[in-house]
């Protein structure tokens with residue numbers, strides 16, 4: 001067993017950390033206040049490799065190992081939840097299905113563009129107004145083969161990046177009979193006639209990460225825009241979400257780390273009853289719990305990433321990592337506000353924003369309840 005990052009991973013971590021400290025963290029407050037996406041920093045991410053984390057180098061990506069990919073998202077989360085979510089969704093949801101399943105032609109057409117920072121980002125639309133956790137039973141958006149095209153009708157909800165994306169990978173029903181082999185993934189360029197992206201949702205947090213309802217009215221794309229095999233979309237989605245869970249877990253570790261650092265700094269400056277907050281045991285215990293839980297979450301995430309890298313099953317471990325890290329981030333950022341007292345409730349301090357951003361993490365890419373179901377199923381079947 002080896003509990004250290006290797007030399008390459010350490011250098012990568014430092015590179016990403018320094019970039020985030022310079023380009024992302026200083027803008028986090030402003031992009032939250034103005035609900036704008038940080039394009040300036042995103043454009044600069046292409047050359048570093050942050051827009052093509054798991055895209056193979058032959059298609060313009062960085063092709064880093066799974067632990068390095070998690071490190072990158074953790075560092076982005078430390079800097080800014082909104083930016084991190086957009087980049088995590090781009091990599092984990094918006095490009096992974098193409099890298100894993102798409103034809104050579106689709107890979108060459110889209111991956112170099114979105115990995116470089118010259119183009120816009122990628123996005124994935126699974127969720128619908130009437131279907132989130134239960135995609136198999138609930139997806140109503142349908143695609144019909146007519147001549148050499150797919151014709152798509154329906155609507156999707158909560159699509160991260162839709163307005164800043166080149167394309168939306170859309171989960172559609174291609175077999176009306178239903179069942180686990182009735183869904184497919186189809187790539188829909190965002191400039192396709194009939195595709196309508198609604199204004200960004202007004203959210204509690206993550207305001208610099210645009211999220212949209214998307215409607216499809218007789219949207220026509222070539223048959224070749226199918227990703228992978230027809231009617232294998234559910235299987236492809238579940239595999240994509242396994243990777244996405246590592247990413248959301250890593251992002252949560254980064255959010256918690258930022259809240260914890262802010263709490264430490266504040267607790268050393270603020271005095272009550274004649275001494276710094278940091279010298280009161282109640283405050284120390286909150287900090288000790290935060291340090292312990294952040295470390296535990298990080299190890300769970302690294303282990304899931306390592307299993308993924310080794311090509312071994314990792315669904316259960318990714319679900320455990322996401323479940324623990326996301327709930328941990330909420331506790332740690334909640335306590336960071338407590339340590340700041342009244343100032344923690346103010347937008348002057350970052351912990352208020354981090355708490356709002358962290359709240360999404362137990363919901364997006366599979367709720368905590370869904371993670372527990374995945375874990376329980378495997379525990380009961382296999383262990």
Ligand SMILES: Cc1cc2nc3c(=O)[nH]c(=O)nc-3n(C[C@H](O)[C@H](O)[C@H](O)COP(=O)(O)OP(=O)(O)OC[C@H]3O[C@@H](n4cnc5c(N)ncnc54)[C@H](O)[C@@H]3O)c2cc1C
Pocket residue numbers: 089093124125126127130131132133134157158159160161203206211360363364365366367368369370
């Ligand atoms: C900011 C944001 C960004 C998002 N980005 C994307 C994106 O890019 N692409 C995308 O496709 N989706 C995205 N989503 C959607 C997200 O993945 C879904 O909201 C999530 O999967 C939950 O689905 P739902 O909202 O339909 O909740 P529902 O499935 O309706 O669940 C509601 C509640 O019931 C619980 N529940 C449901 N079924 C069960 C059960 N069998 N047993 C116990 N409890 C159950 C759930 O855990 C939850 O607490 C995003 C959402 C948000 C808020």
